[in-house]
Amino acid sequence: MGRGLLILVSGLVIIVGLVQHSISNRIIAIPERTADYHQETDVQNVANSVLEYGMRELNNNQQWNAGLSESDFMGAEATLQVFNFQDFVNNNPNIPADHDIQNWNQWDLLLVSTAETNSTSAVVEAHITQDSFSRFAFFSNDENGVYFTSTDVVNGAVHTNGTLNFSGTPTFNGPVSSPNMWNGTANPQFNGSTNFSAQQIALPDNSQTDQLRNQAQNGGLSFNTNINVIFNNDGTVNISENGNPPVNYDLNNSNGLISSSGTVTVQGTVNGQATIHSSSEVRISGDIRYQDSGQNSSDVLGIVSQGNIIVNQNAHRSSGNQNLTIHASMMAIGEDNSFQLAGYNDGTVRGTLNLLGGIQQDTRGPVGLFRRTWGGGSVLTSGFAKNYTFDTRLGQMNPPFYPRQSTFSVQYIKEKPVEFL
Numbered sequence: 001m002g003r004g005l006l007i008l009v010s011g012l013v014i015i016v017g018l019v020q021h022s023i024s025n026r027i028i029a030i031p032e033r034t035a036d037y038h039q040e041t042d043v044q045n046v047a048n049s050v051l052e053y054g055m056r057e058l059n060n061n062q063q064w065n066a067g068l069s070e071s072d073f074m075g076a077e078a079t080l081q082v083f084n085f086q087d088f089v090n091n092n093p094n095i096p097a098d099h100d101i102q103n104w105n106q107w108d109l110l111l112v113s114t115a116e117t118n119s120t121s122a123v124v125e126a127h128i129t130q131d132s133f134s135r136f137a138f139f140s141n142d143e144n145g146v147y148f149t150s151t152d153v154v155n156g157a158v159h160t161n162g163t164l165n166f167s168g169t170p171t172f173n174g175p176v177s178s179p180n181m182w183n184g185t186a187n188p189q190f191n192g193s194t195n196f197s198a199q200q201i202a203l204p205d206n207s208q209t210d211q212l213r214n215q216a217q218n219g220g221l222s223f224n225t226n227i228n229v230i231f232n233n234d235g236t237v238n239i240s241e242n243g244n245p246p247v248n249y250d251l252n253n254s255n256g257l258i259s260s261s262g263t264v265t266v267q268g269t270v271n272g273q274a275t276i277h278s279s280s281e282v283r284i285s286g287d288i289r290y291q292d293s294g295q296n297s298s299d300v301l302g303i304v305s306q307g308n309i310i311v312n313q314n315a316h317r318s319s320g321n322q323n324l325t326i327h328a329s330m331m332a333i334g335e336d337n338s339f340q341l342a343g344y345n346d347g348t349v350r351g352t353l354n355l356l357g358g359i360q361q362d363t364r365g366p367v368g369l370f371r372r373t374w375g376g377g378s379v380l381t382s383g384f385a386k387n388y389t390f391d392t393r394l395g396q397m398n399p400p401f402y403p404r405q406s407t408f409s410v411q412y413i414k415e416k417p418v419e420f421l
Contacts (some may be wrong), residue, residue, distance in 0.1 A: 039120045040418040046076040046115035047122040051413070054080045054111050055128065059407050062130065076115040083110040100412055101127050107404055108411075121419045127411040130404040133204070134302065134329035137174060137390035139360035141203055144338070146364045147184065149378040156358065156390020161200045167370070168378040174390060203333055203362060204403040209306055212277040215401050216259030221249060223260035229276060231268030231301075233291050256400035266303070267318060270327065275302035275399045282309045282330075286318030290327045293356060295393065301328040301357075302399025308332055311353075311367065313343035316384075322351030324384065329391070329399055332361040340365025344383040353384035357391045 050068060057064045068080035083095050085106045099110055107130045115122045133139065137156025143165055148154070150168030158164075158176045166186035173191045177198035182188065216222040223241060230238045230246070237258070238246035251272040258264075259277040266276055267286035276282060282305040290299035303309060309332045316324040332338050338361045341353075345366075353367055368383025 039117070039420075040122075043076055043115050043117055043120040043122040043418060044124070044415060046074045046078055047113045047124040048415075049074060050078045050080050050115060051111055051113040051124050051126055054082065054113070055126070055408065055410075058082075058109070058128070062406060062408075073115070076117050078116075079114045081112045081114075083112070084108075096123075096125060099125060099127070100414065107132075109408070116421075119421055121421060123416045124413065125416070126413045128408040129411055130407070131409050132394070132398040132402050132404055133331055133360045134358060134394045134398050134402050136360055137358045137388055139201070139358070140364040141362045142364065144364045146366055147370070147378075148188070149370045149380075151370070151378065151380055151385040152388075153386070154388045154390075156388070156392075159198065159201060160364075162364075167372060202406050203360070204331075204406075208403045209277070209279070209304070209333060212257065212275070212304060212401055212403075213259055213261075213279070215255060216257045216277065219255040220257030220259065221254055223258075224262065225260065226262040227260050227264055228285075229258060229264060229266040229268070231266075231270045231274070231288070233269040233271050235271040237268070237274070264305075267315075270299050270301045273298065273300050273400055275304060275401055277304045279306050281305060281307035284309070284311045284315055284326065286312075286315050287325045288327055289325055290356075293327060297393070298397070299327075300391075300393070300397060300399050302402040303328050303330040304403060305330075305332050305337065306334050308337050308365070309339045309361075311339075311341045313341070313346070316350050323354060324350070324352075325354045325356075327356045327391075329357040329394060329402065330359050331403060332365075333403070334362060336363045337361065338363045338365030339367075341367040341383050345369055347382050349380055349382060350384045352387050355386070355388045358394070359388070 065082045067082050070078045081094060083092060085104055085108060087095060088104045096112060101108060101110060109128050111126045113124045135157060136159060137154055138158045140160045143160050143162040147165040147167045148170035152170040154172050156174040158172060160178045163180040164178055164182040166182055166184040166188045169187050169189055171189040175193045176190060177195040179198055179200055181196045225241045228240045235252060236248050236250050238248050240246035251274055256274045258274060261279045263281045264276055264278040265283045265285050267288055269289050269291055271291035282303055290297060292299055309330050316322055330339055339359045369381050370378040371381050372378050
């Protein structure tokens with residue numbers, strides 16, 4: 001009995017000793033780990049602050065590339081490097097080998113922020129890009145009092161710098177944003193996110209439209225007259241100037257840009273990639289379709305007008321029905337310019353305007369008129385009902401030289417593990 005008790009007591013003494021030793025080690029380790037944690041956090045915060053500084057500079061000046069080099073930035077030595085597409089092409093050795101940019105182009109920037117103290121070093125990198133306006137299913141600077149109604153279905157991103165007007169139950173199957181709350185007695189169906197405190201987004205300025213003219217003159221098709229453009233399903237396009245016999249061009253032999261200082265009229269079947277640009281006005285005379293509109297297709301069309309984009313009054317009759325199909329992302333730049341239907345108020349009820357792509361415009365133009373019903377709905381009385389579907393491929397591809405936003409969006413931010421020196 002006595003021996004057993006002695007063994008038990010001895011065992012307890014050993015266990016207590018081990019526990020006390022462990023506690024002592026923890027008491028020593030906890031302050032060390034706490035100090036390490038604070039050092040990691042501090043140097044990481046400096047690196048992130050430097051990165052934020054660079055993003056602010058770039059949103060104020062898209063050409064900024066000065067970077068930063070400070071011996072004492074919030075208690076650390078800090079640097080910021082800005083790498084562009086030319087750096088990538090020239091294999092700049094300072095570009096991190098483990099960056100995650102998959103398809104680098106002229107609109108992409110890689111920012112690398114480094115912060116270093118006597119004992120720690122942190123690196124944060126960010127991929128930012130100027131998004132193409134083709135990412136919008138619908139964009140306007142001013143809604144001009146035009147309403148979305150119960151007959152309207154919009155699939156894709158919607159933004160206005162003005163105020164959206166709703167009547168009845170229009171349906172939105174993508175994100176909707178504006179700096180202002182929407183107006184109207186309605187029950188809009190928002191099946192995506194909404195943000196009615198969003199920042200304004202500026203439309204492109206003349207520098208981007210000048211670039212379109214320059215690109216057409218250097219590898220594209222450039223004209224100084226009114227032209228009629230008919231796309232063919234074999235990858236060619238027929239272009240006639242001022243009513244003269246058409247000339248056939250192969251899209252594969254150009255950079256895809258077709259530009260004129262005069263009015264451009266367009267219809268047909270697009271096989272390939274192209275952007276129509278007019279310094280004057282664009283008129284749509286019939287259906288515009290892709291040869292292949294599937295998700296794996298590379299067919300894409302952009303239409304950019306420095307005036308209005310006008311659907312001709314009888315464009316729907318070119319295919320012998322009441323509906324009209326347009327496969328394109330379309331932009332009407334310049335004050336008061338818009339996408340609109342000629343004769344939208346002529347009392348002729350057409351069918352549905354089926355759009356695959358998007359519309360961006362300064363001032364929203366009408367494509368039809370409606371009458372409110374007693375039940376809170378609406379009935380089309382003239383023009384087209386709208387079925388606007390965003391071409392989801394435009395999240396990964398854009399029409400050639402399509403205008404870009406003036407601000408940058410973040411594609412990713414990567415914080416690398418803090419190193420102890």
